[in-house]
Amino acid sequence: MRRFVLGALAIAAAVVVAAVSAGCGDDDDASPRLVVSAASSMTAALTGCSPDFSGADVRLSFAGSDELAAQIRQGVKPDVYAAANTKLPDELNKEGLLSEPVEFATNELAVAVPKDSEIQSLDDLAGEGLKLAIGSESVPIGSYTREVLSRLPKAESDAILANVRSNEPDVNGIVGKLTQGAADAGFVYVTDVNAAGDKLQAVKLPSDLDPNATYAAGVVRGAKQPGEARAFVDGLTNGACADALARAGFGAP
Numbered sequence: 001m002r003r004f005v006l007g008a009l010a011i012a013a014a015v016v017v018a019a020v021s022a023g024c025g026d027d028d029d030a031s032p033r034l035v036v037s038a039a040s041s042m043t044a045a046l047t048g049c050s051p052d053f054s055g056a057d058v059r060l061s062f063a064g065s066d067e068l069a070a071q072i073r074q075g076v077k078p079d080v081y082a083a084a085n086t087k088l089p090d091e092l093n094k095e096g097l098l099s100e101p102v103e104f105a106t107n108e109l110a111v112a113v114p115k116d117s118e119i120q121s122l123d124d125l126a127g128e129g130l131k132l133a134i135g136s137e138s139v140p141i142g143s144y145t146r147e148v149l150s151r152l153p154k155a156e157s158d159a160i161l162a163n164v165r166s167n168e169p170d171v172n173g174i175v176g177k178l179t180q181g182a183a184d185a186g187f188v189y190v191t192d193v194n195a196a197g198d199k200l201q202a203v204k205l206p207s208d209l210d211p212n213a214t215y216a217a218g219v220v221r222g223a224k225q226p227g228e229a230r231a232f233v234d235g236l237t238n239g240a241c242a243d244a245l246a247r248a249g250f251g252a253p
Contacts, residue, residue: 034228037061037068039084040170044195049244056228064139064170072097079229082217084140089216101216104236106251107189110202119185126159133166133174133183141171144211145187151209191249
């Protein structure tokens with residue numbers, strides 16, 4: 001009789017464990033994980049809006065747009081790829097690695113300097129001994145920066161480039177150099193200055209030099225959550241994340 005009771009208890013316990021496991025599985029199905037790889041300049045905006053995305057648990061991965069594109073080419077499969085330019089998404093689309101890209105935001109370049117800086121214009125960046133931080137050539141912020149400088153007289157452009165002390169892989173690296181005192185100025189997006197609060201101020205560029213940075217995103221081919229990924233991309237133009245981007249200083253596409 002004792003053995004019968006113990007056996008019955010064991011069976012009951014097994015049923016409870018199975019029921020709990022089944023319940024956990026249902027929870028996982030109700031909240032799939034959505035992986036979003038996005039350009040570093042969107043860190044503040046997307047971190048703020050992603051918890052409000054319904055239907056999935058959003059996991060964000062930030063880096064330079066070129067680095068994230070390289071990862072996708074190497075076989076990494078996030079669900080969404082959002083870049084700080086249109087070139088990289090277009091290339092991935094042509095390679096069959098990304099859906100048709102959607103343009104969802106614009107940004108402006110600025111020269112970021114510490115709050116107490118005496119730098120007031122682009123001309124000041126050619127001063128002797130100045131330490132300048134810019135993005136590497138392959139990352140959008142670096143490409144945009146070189147586009148701006150190419151529109152200046154060659155002597156001025158050369159003098160500014162001669163003051164470059166750091167080529168960073170993303171805008172966070174540039175902001176870090178500025179806030180740590182390792183650079184006197186750096187080319188970033190206006191939104192990066194906004195996100196830095198009272199640590200930095202922006203020196204605006206003349207309108208004829210602004211490269212008009214346009215952001216684009218798409219669903220990665222082979223994404224584990226294609227439906228949720230499409231909904232997230234749509235939300236970048238109309239939804240909580242679109243509102244967060246606007247509050248951060250991004251413009252409409």
